[in-house]
Amino acid sequence: MLQAKQQDGRLVIAIDGNINSSNAAAFETELRELYGAQSCSSVELDCDKMEYSSSAGLRVILRFKQDVDDTVLTNVHQELYNIFDMTGFTEMMEVRKAYRVVSVEGCEAIGQGANGKVYRIDPDTIVKVYLNPDALPEIQRERELARLAFVAGVPTAIPYDVVRIDGGGYGSVFELLNATSFAKLIIRGEKTPDEVAEMSIRLLKIIHSKEVNSEILPDMKAVALNWAEFLKDYLPQEQYDKLHALIEAVPEDAHLMHGDYHIKNVMLQNGESLLIDMDTLCHGYPVFELASMYNAYVGFGLTDPGKQMSFFGIPRDICERFWRRNLALYLETEDGRRMDEVEAKAKIVGLTRLLRREIRRDGLNREDGRKMIEACRQGLAELLPRVDTLVF
Amino acid sequence: MAHTLKIDLHMHSTVSDGTDAPETLLERVREAGIELFALTDHDAVKGCGRVRRALRDGDPQFLNGVEFSCRDGEGKYHILGYGYDAESPSIQSVVQKGHDLRMKKVAARLDFIRKAFGFTFPEEETRHLLALDNPGKPHIGNLMVKYGYAKSKEQAIDEYLNQAKIRSEYIRPEEAIEGILGAGGIPVLAHPPFGSGDELILGGEMESRLRRLVGFGLRGMECFYSGFTPKLQADMLSFAEEYGLYVTAGSDYHGKNKIIAIGNTHIASVPEIPDGMRRFLEEVGFL
Numbered sequence: 222m223l224q225a226k227q228q229d230g231r232l233v234i235a236i237d238g239n240i241n242s243s244n245a246a247a248f249e250t251e252l253r254e255l256y257g258a259q260s261c262s263s264v265e266l267d268c269d270k271m272e273y274s275s276s277a278g279l280r281v282i283l284r285f286k287q288d289v290d291d292t293v294l295t296n297v298h299q300e301l302y303n304i305f306d307m308t309g310f311t312e313m314m315e316v317r318k319a320y321r322v323v324s325v326e327g328c329e330a331i332g333q334g335a336n337g338k339v340y341r342i343d344p345d346t347i348v349k350v351y352l353n354p355d356a357l358p359e360i361q362r363e364r365e366l367a368r369l370a371f372v373a374g375v376p377t378a379i380p381y382d383v384v385r386i387d388g389g390g391y392g393s394v395f396e397l398l399n400a401t402s403f404a405k406l407i408i409r410g411e412k413t414p415d416e417v418a419e420m421s422i423r424l425l426k427i428i429h430s431k432e433v434n435s436e437i438l439p440d441m442k443a444v445a446l447n448w449a450e451f452l453k454d455y456l457p458q459e460q461y462d463k464l465h466a467l468i469e470a471v472p473e474d475a476h477l478m479h480g481d482y483h484i485k486n487v488m489l490q491n492g493e494s495l496l497i498d499m500d501t502l503c504h505g506y507p508v509f510e511l512a513s514m515y516n517a518y519v520g521f522g523l524t525d526p527g528k529q530m531s532f533f534g535i536p537r538d539i540c541e542r543f544w545r546r547n548l549a550l551y552l553e554t555e556d557g558r559r560m561d562e563v564e565a566k567a568k569i570v571g572l573t574r575l576l577r578r579e580i581r582r583d584g585l586n587r588e589d590g591r592k593m594i595e596a597c598r599q600g601l602a603e604l605l606p607r608v609d610t611l612v613f
Numbered sequence: 614m615a616h617t618l619k620i621d622l623h624m625h626s627t628v629s630d631g632t633d634a635p636e637t638l639l640e641r642v643r644e645a646g647i648e649l650f651a652l653t654d655h656d657a658v659k660g661c662g663r664v665r666r667a668l669r670d671g672d673p674q675f676l677n678g679v680e681f682s683c684r685d686g687e688g689k690y691h692i693l694g695y696g697y698d699a700e701s702p703s704i705q706s707v708v709q710k711g712h713d714l715r716m717k718k719v720a721a722r723l724d725f726i727r728k729a730f731g732f733t734f735p736e737e738e739t740r741h742l743l744a745l746d747n748p749g750k751p752h753i754g755n756l757m758v759k760y761g762y763a764k765s766k767e768q769a770i771d772e773y774l775n776q777a778k779i780r781s782e783y784i785r786p787e788e789a790i791e792g793i794l795g796a797g798g799i800p801v802l803a804h805p806p807f808g809s810g811d812e813l814i815l816g817g818e819m820e821s822r823l824r825r826l827v828g829f830g831l832r833g834m835e836c837f838y839s840g841f842t843p844k845l846q847a848d849m850l851s852f853a854e855e856y857g858l859y860v861t862a863g864s865d866y867h868g869k870n871k872i873i874a875i876g877n878t879h880i881a882s883v884p885e886i887p888d889g890m891r892r893f894l895e896e897v898g899f900l
Contacts, residue, residue, distance in 0.1 A: 242811040243775065247767045249872055275811040280840035284872055307815055308806070309844020 222248060225255045232261040237270045240278025249281040256289060264289050269296035269319060279308060286314050293317065323348055323394070324387035331402050332485045333532065336500050337392075347400070348384065348392040349498070356391045357383070359500065363393065365437060366502040373431040373477060376424070377496045378488070399491060403484035407543075408534050414543045421487060422550040424494040429507055431477040441478060441505030442471050445512075445570055451577045456601065463605045464573060471611050474506040482510060483517035484543075485533065508611045511548070511563065512570035518544035520571045523600075524592040552613075563613045569604050570611065572597045615884045620649040620899075621876045622678065622695065623803065623835065623863020628663075629654035629680075629747045632868030635663040638875075641866075642673055645876045649899050651678030651695055653803075653863070656711030656784070657746050658699050674899055679704070679793075680803055681711060684783035687825065689809035690802065692789040693835065693861070696897050697798025707792035711784050712747070718781050719748050725777040726753070732762045732773070750774050787829040794830050799896065801833035801861050802826060805852070806845055815848070823856055833859030833893060839877040840865070846879060853889045859896070860889035 222244070224235040234255055240248050256264060266282065274282070286292045293315040297305065305316045325340040325348060332339030336359060337351040353359060360383055370377045380393035403421060406412040412420075449464050456464065479486070480501030488495045503509075518540045522528035529540040548560050548567075576597035584590020625631030626638050633641060635652060638660075642650045650673055652660045661677040668675060676696050683690045697704050723739065726732040734742075734756055742748050742756065754769035763769035793800040802823075806814050814822060823831075836849040837860070853860050862878035865871070886894075894900040 243770050244767055246871060247765070253872065276807040276813045276840070277811050279813075280807075283840060283842060304813065308813065309842035312844055313842055 223251050223255060225259075227259065227261060228265075230261060231263045231265050232256065232259055233265045233267055235267040235270065239271060239273045239275075240281065241275040242277040245275075245277035245281050248278065249284070252281070252285060256285075262289070263291035264293070266292065266294050267296050268294055268298070268301060271301060272298060273301065274304065276308075279304070279310070282310070296320075320383055320385040320391070322387050323384040323392060325350055325392070326387070331405065332488075332497060335481050335498070337498075339497060345396055345398050347395050347397050347497070348386075349380070349395070350386050350392045351390055354390045360391060360393055362437065363500040367499040369433065369435055369437070370428075370431075370477065370496065370499060370502060373433055375428050375431060375477065375496065376493055377499060395497065397488060397490055397495070397497075400488040400495065401490075403487045403489065403494075404533050404535065406489060407484065407539075414539055415546055417484060418543055418546040418550055420489070420494055421482075421484065422547055424487060424496070425479070425482060425510070425551065428477050428479055428482075428496075429510070432475050433477050433504060434475055438477075439480075439503045440473075441480065441503045441509040442468065442473065444503070445471075445509055445573065448573050448577045451581075452573065455576065455580060456598070460601060460605050464569070464601070467569065467605075467608065467611050471506045471508065475504050476507075478503050478505055478507065478510045480510070480513060481517075482514055483533075506612070507551075508563075508566050508613065509570060511551070511567035512574065514547060515544060515564065515567045515571040516575060518547075520568075520575050523575075523596045524589065565604050565608050566611045566613055568600060569608060572600045572604075576601070615881075616886050618880060618886055619645070619647045619876060620862055620880065620894075621645075621647050621864050621866070621878060622649070622651040622676065622861050623653050623680070623693065623838070624650070624866040624875065625654055625680075625868070626652055626660045626663075628652075628657050628660035630749065630751060630867060630870060632870050635660040636667045638866075638868075639664050639667050639672070641875050645874075647673050647876050649674045649676065649894070649897075651676040651693075651863075653678035653680040653693055655680050655682060655747055656708060656715065658697075658704065658708055659746060661699055676897055677798070679708070681707060681784055681789035681792075682809060683786040683789050684809075685785050688814070688822065689812065690786050690822075690826070691804065691809055692786060692793070692826075692831075693801040693803045693833075693863070694789070694793035694796075694798045695801060695861070697793055697796035699796075701796035703795025704792045704798065707784060707789055710788070714782055714784070715747060715749065716743060718779055719743065719753065721779045721781075722750070722753055722774060722777055725779070726757070726762075726773055729776065730762070730773060732757060732760070734760060786826060790826070790829045790831055799832050799859065799893070800830060801835055801859065802831055803835050803863070804838050804840065804865070805834055805836075805849055807840065819848075819852060823852060823858075827856055827858070831858070833861050833889070835863050836860045836887070836889075837862030837878040837880045838865065839863075839873050839879070841879060843879075843882065846882070850883075850887060850889075853887075858889060859893035860887050861893060862890070 295317045296319040298319045328340040328342050331341050337349045339349045341347050367377050367379045378395045382394040384392050386392050403417050445468050480503045486498040529537045579593045584594050626635040654660050658679050679694045681692045750770050754766035757763040757769040790800040834853045862880045864877045866873050866875045
C-alpha cells in the first residue's frame, strides 16, 4: 500500500489506494514502520494515487503528524483536498494540491518564448509549456515577474493555475478571451505590419516608461557584459576591449524592459495589447531591448533565409521591414541615417549575444554554426570601429 | 492559570475489541495520572464490574461506561453512556439486544464464508468464538489467518468477510439513549463528526443529526477526542454550546490495536474547562 523513497533529505511515502476502517490499522502500522526504519525527520505523504480517505484514514494521518511534526501532504486531488480543508487539516499542516493534468497534443501552438511554448487548449485558455521538465521554480519566478509588471501598470496576462502536462513537464494556464498574437494578426491579414508595429511600439513605450526597483529583475547591462566577457578568446583583443568598454559605458537604468519582445509574445485581446511571456523581464537602458528585437526579426536569420518564416510564419523581407518600422516608431523619426546609427548600436549587442550563443551551442563544429559565427564576427569587426557609444 | 484536568472517558478492554483486560486498563490509567475515567466497551457493560472490583483507595474516580453501535435510516452513530446503574434492566436489555444481534451476525458471517468459499473451522473454535462477549469481523478474520484461509486479518475482512451482504437489525439510537437514561445514565454522542468511525459528518448534516438525537434525549457530545483536529474540536464545542449539551473527553484507547495513547484527548489545548464539561463533571460528582 505504501512506497517509500528518500529524496533531498526527506522521506517521501507514496500512498497507493484509499484508506477506510478496514485497512486503516494496517496503513498506520506500515507507515510507522517505514518511518522508523530510516533517519529522515521530515516526511512527505504523496497522495497522488489516493482518491479518498474515510475519517479512519484522517485519524491515522493526524496521529502521525502529532508524532512527526515535519509532515506534509502533497499531490492531493481536489476532492480529497476539500476533505482536508473541511476537517481543519489545512490549518494545522501543509497540504499541497495535486496539479491538474492537461494535454496539449493536437493544440494550436500560438507563441514561443525563451523558455517555453504557448498553446491554446480551448478558445479562452492558453497554456505555456515549459521546456525544462522540472520548471516549478521557474514558473513561480515568472508568476512573480508577471505580478510585478502588472502592479507597475504594464498590461500583462497573469497565470492563474499551474498544471502538469500529459507526457511530462509543467505549464502555466492563462485565461485569454478572444486573444490573438500580433504575429497571427499579420499572417491572417487582419492588420498590416505597419499597424501591428504601431501597437507593438505603443506597448513597448509603456513598458519602458516604468521605473522599478526589484531584486528579482536582472540588470541587462550586467547580463550583456557577461556575454561580452565570454567572447574574450573569440575576438581580436582590440575589438574585445572596445566591445567591453562600450557596454561598460552604458548608463545604469532602472526602467523596465521585456527582454524578449517580439510579435509572438504580445496578444491582442478585446482591443488591448497584453504581454504573455514574462520570464525575461529585466531592467536597463533600451539599447538592450532593441538588440533583442533586432535579433528576433533580423539577426537569427542572418545566415538562414528561412528562419523568420519558420519562427514567425512571416517571410524574411517582411520581418526586416517590420524591424525598421519598429525602430522608426520607437525613435519617432523617419530619418534613415538616425535609424542606421541606432540600429548599429543595437546590432553590436545583438551580434555579441548571437555569437556567444552559437559558440556555446557547439557552432564551431557545425557548418551552419560556423557560417553564423563568421557572420557575427564580420558584423562586429565592421561596426565596432565606427561606433563610440551605445547610448542614443 | 490553565487547568490541569486529566480525564479519559472513552476506552476499550478485551471485553470488546481492546487488547488490555479491564484490570490492566486500570493500571494504565493509574500510570497516566488520570483523575476520572470510564470504560466504554462496545455494546457491553461487563468490564465495568471488573474495574470496580479492582479499584483501591486513592484510585482515580471511575464511571460506568458503554459505547452502543447504533443505526437507523438516517445513518450510523456511536452512543456513549456514563454513570448508569449496571444492574438496571433498562440498560441490560439494550446490552442483551446488542449481544444477540452481534451473535446473529457472527453466525451469518460464518455461514457465508462456509458456503461461498468453503472455509470451515473445528467446532471447538466456533464454540469459543460464540462464547466471546463481543465477537466481530476481526475475530473471524484472526481465525481465518490461523487456519490458513487468509494472509492477514485485513485481507480476510477486505476480500472475504466484506463480500457478504448481511441484512441485520441494529440498535436504534433512541433505544440506546432511552436505555441509558432509564438506568440513570448520561447519553453522549461519541466522536460526532466521524459517525460510527468511518464517516465524515459536518455542517448541516451534523445539525440535523443533533436535532434528532437531542429530541431522543441525548445530553452530551464528545468534543475532545484523540482524532480531532483543532478545527473539529472547535466546531464540536460550538455545537455543544448551541444545543446546551454536556462536553466530554475521550481517547478511544484500544490498547495495542490502535496507536492511541491513553489520556490523549487534547483537553489541555483549551485554557479553561468549558462550561458544558464543568456541568457534566458536577453531575457525575467529580467536581
